[in-house]
Amino acid sequence: MSAAPKLDPQHPFLNSSVILNISNGVTETLQTMAQTEAHFEKPYVAKDWKTPTEITVFLELKSDPYQGQVRFHFDKSVARGILEKMLGSNVSDNDLAEILDGVGEISNIFFGVAKTKLNLIGFKLEMSVPHPVKSVDLPETIGNKTCLVIPFKVGPTSCFIEMILY
Amino acid sequence: MFNPNTKFLVADDFSTMRKIVKKVLDELGYKNVVEAVDGKNALEVINESLKSGQPIEFVISDWNMPNMQGIDLLRACKADPNFKSLPFMLVTAESEQAQILEAAKAGVSEYVIKPFNAATLKAKIERVYAKVQAQQQQKKAA
Numbered sequence: 001m002s003a004a005p006k007l008d009p010q011h012p013f014l015n016s017s018v019i020l021n022i023s024n025g026v027t028e029t030l031q032t033m034a035q036t037e038a039h040f041e042k043p044y045v046a047k048d049w050k051t052p053t054e055i056t057v058f059l060e061l062k063s064d065p066y067q068g069q070v071r072f073h074f075d076k077s078v079a080r081g082i083l084e085k086m087l088g089s090n091v092s093d094n095d096l097a098e099i100l101d102g103v104g105e106i107s108n109i110f111f112g113v114a115k116t117k118l119n120l121i122g123f124k125l126e127m128s129v130p131h132p133v134k135s136v137d138l139p140e141t142i143g144n145k146t147c148l149v150i151p152f153k154v155g156p157t158s159c160f161i162e163m164i165l166y
Numbered sequence: 167m168f169n170p171n172t173k174f175l176v177a178d179d180f181s182t183m184r185k186i187v188k189k190v191l192d193e194l195g196y197k198n199v200v201e202a203v204d205g206k207n208a209l210e211v212i213n214e215s216l217k218s219g220q221p222i223e224f225v226i227s228d229w230n231m232p233n234m235q236g237i238d239l240l241r242a243c244k245a246d247p248n249f250k251s252l253p254f255m256l257v258t259a260e261s262e263q264a265q266i267l268e269a270a271k272a273g274v275s276e277y278v279i280k281p282f283n284a285a286t287l288k289a290k291i292e293r294v295y296a297k298v299q300a301q302q303q304q305k306k307a308a
Binding site: 028029032033083086087088098101102104105106108109111112113115116119120127129 | 180181182183185186189230232258259260261262280281282283
């Protein structure tokens with residue numbers, strides 16, 4: 001019998017305020033910048049989880065002495081749809097560079113909104129530079145390979161927030 | 167509003183945000199817009215534009231950029247007599263009180279917090295215009 005994946009329950013990032021504020025950052029940003037609704041589902045802990053999506057933006061979570069990483073995973077068609085709404089013009093499905101740039105910027109805003117709210121309640125999160133990549137090109141994580149997955153849907157399509165805690 | 171030929175500089179490391187800001191400027195009737203990919207590049211563009219006789223007249227800059235951050239670009243402009251009165255707007259996801267105060271202290275004209283919509287950005291540009299007009303009237307009266 002294998003043990004269920006675990007995260008340290010004392011880790012300060014494994015906190016309902018962190019999860020709620022990151023989720024709210026996504027909701028608020030998508031509504032304001034892209035007139036798009038995100039519907040959140042129940043988070044879960046997973047080990048060796050691999051995203052089924054095509055595009056990911058990762059940012060470092062730093063609040064000395066704690067560290068982690070937050071990853072926003074998007075289906076390519078969702079990412080393109082969000083970008084088209086932000087720009088008010090069509091984006092080619094083949095223009096991966098433009099799609100990555102768009103999700104990089106929107107993820108930067110997701111994080112900025114969450115960071116502001118979390119720092120108001122005592123977290124000391126530092127600003128981080130977003131790295132948009134093809135999901136298959138994601139770097140290996142350090143730590144025990146256990147993460148918190150927060151699924152959300154844009155229309156019928158699943159996207160994910162992944163929190164990796166070092 | 168400003169003269170439609172007013173020369174704007176939009177500085178952001180993400181082309182998506184530069185396009186969004188340019189689109190809003192276009193809707194407001196401002197077509198004379200140049201771009202920079204980071205703060206260092208923006209400072210080069212500002213200096214080169216002055217040398218070419220077509221100076222930048224309004225800067226809209228992101229805060230969090232590689233090479234030179236928007237706040238450092240703002241400080242560099244305010245420290246240069248040629249650009250001291252250049253209207254400067256920061257568009258940023260940085261919305262903590264300490265950062266807003268830091269920008270105000272550095273002399274920012276307006277501060278737009280991401281996420282924003284086109285109406286917000288338009289209103290902030292108009293507010294900068296009103297401030298510039300008021301400053302010019304004060305100078306005339308003095």
